[in-house]
Amino acid sequence: MKHQPNFFLLLFSQLLSVLGDSLGQRANRVKFKKSRKKMLIATTIVSSIQVFVVLIILEYTLPPSLVSRIYINNKRIQCYQEIDYEFKDMKCTTETCTPMECPRGGPITMFKLLFHEPIFLVNGVLNLLYYSTTFMLYKEPLGLIILVLASLTSSFLIVPINKMFGSPSSTAPIPPYLYILGIIGSLFCIIERPAKEYMKEKKQSKSVGASKLDKSELTINLIKQPLMSSSSDNIDFQSMSYENEDGSKSESANTNNVNNIGNHSDSKGKHQGTNKKTAKFWKNFKNQELIRHSLAIFIPYIIQAIIEASWFVLQVYYNNYTRSNVFTYTSLDQILLPFYIFPFIIIVDAIKPLKKCIFDGTDTEESTIDALKGVWKEAPWITLFFYRFFSNTKQVIYYYLAILYDLNSVYLQLTFIRVILSWIAALVLSVFIPKLIGTTAEERNQIKSKTNIINKSLGTIFIVISLIILNITKK
Known part of the structure; x- marks a missing residue:
């Protein structure tokens, strides 16, 4: 087996990946207003039809020696x-x-192979998880970066998953220092510090928010204790007036005053206790929200890492043990998407707790039929066509890279190249066409921050050094 493919083929495949991800993020964030359900439906329809039409033409127009x-x-x-x-x-x-x-590979012959090799159905489950988690991450401002981080993590899973499928010999060991060098560089490229302008605004908003919180807490406390404060005040005033009219009642009046002072002190103590409870409540609430949001990113990120590594390994497994080629694999992978995705959406819609867990915003209110109608009216079909075209072309290249070259080395290089191209693409989009993926002023300031650009440039140098050494040692 060859160790290293042409580097420009790796670079080209990752350019397609970044282009596809950018268009996918545009469709999700700008056109569908972050509607995960509509994006999933539209992508499934476009990708399935696109692959069916293109591959059925290739299956019967290309020479048999190519498609078989x-x-x-x-x-x-x-x-x-x-x-x-x-x-x-x-x-x-x-x-x-x-x-x-x-046998010819393509949409027509795939059904016979699927009948005899049902293991291909595993791809449907992976697709289901992949698209769901991808669109969850697309909703995040740094969705592209998180997807890249998942790819980076998956590079560590290639070898163990490959061993699970019984083909460890297909991967050659990579020196640990190359991993370390590339990972350090990737972290410099991925992790971002908030821009100074944004930090100033954040501090100002925090101070304003704090003063507002104090006022709101005071208002809440006054509303919570209206009867206590009014009753003590009324008793106090009554005793004072009664004392002026009749001195014989002065002692009881004084006693009432003393009691009222005690009651007032008690109410102050209760107010302070309420303030502490309110502050504790908001602190716990914020912590819970932080945990929920972190899990909403972390879980899809981990699933993405496992799926991406499994996908790469399974391509080799399918090729070697089912004797299929890229035409058959791509057909099974994409054309059958509606048979997985649509039942999944219908089931999720039918189970309300699951619906709220997976979908959010308008997705939780819309039925599947309403979402389909919305897709028909809102879908940017041209954007979606090229999004899936770039992504599917990339997958075809990935297939050949996986079966013809050293799996571990190829995957690691693809990941490192994608890290570099992703931050460069984010910078270019933010500077020249920020409306393409709907970046906010805050996001643009962060991406264009001098500190972040310097860090990313330094990280790129580390990654390039790692790639150069890897290519030299593997030749």
Whole structure:
């Protein structure tokens, strides 16, 4: 097996990835107003139709030698009647079996393969999880960066998952210092400090918010204790007037005054206790919201990391053990999407607790039918077409990279290249076309911050050094 592909092929595939992600974020944030449900429906429809039309044309217009070609361990294999057409579990040679041209790969032939190899259905589950978590992360301002971080994490999972599928020999070990160098560089590229202008505004808003909170707490306390304060005041005034009219009652009046002073002190103590309880309540509330938001990012991020590593490994597994090619794999991967996604959306809509957990905003109020109508009216079909076209083309390149080259090395390089291109793309979009993905002034200030640009440039240097050494040592 070759160790290293052409570096420009890796670079090209990641350019497609960044372009696709940018268009996907535009569709989700700008056109669908962060509606996860509409984005999922629209993407499923566009990707399924696009792949079906393109691949069925290729399946019957390209020469059979191209659409039926299968590689295992970087070698084109010979197909046989008994294995590839009759699906018998046996070992064949040209002497014991009937040599044949390998079956065409594409939308028409995929159903027969799926019938005999139901393991391909695992891809449907991965797709379901992948799209759901991707759109959850697209809603975040730094969604692209989080997706890249998930890809970086998944590079550590390639080897163990590869071993789970019984093919550890397909990956060569990478020196730990290259991981460390690349990860340090990636962290410099990914982690951002808030811009100075934003920090000033944040401090001002915090001080204003604090004063508002004090006033609101005071108002809450006064509203909570109206009877106590009014009753004590009334008794006090009554005793004073009564004392002026009749001195014999002065002692009881004084006693009432003393009692009222005690009551007033008690009410003050209760007010202070209420203030502390209110402050504690808001602090706990903020902490809970922080935890919820962190989990809403962390869980999709972890799922993304596992899925991306599994996807890459499964491509090799499908290729080697089901004797399929990229045309068949892509057909099974994308054309069957509606059979997974639409039932999933309908089930989620039917279970209200699950609906609130997965969807939010208007998605929790809209039915599947209403969402479909909204997609038909709002969908940016051209944007979605190119979003899926870039993404699907990237996946085709990934397939060949996975089956023809060293899996571990290729995946790590793809991840590092994507880290660099992602922050450069975010900077270019923010400076020249901020409306493309709906970046706010706060986000633009943060991305264009000199400190962040210096950190990212430094991180890029670390990654480039790691890539150079990796390419030299693997040749």
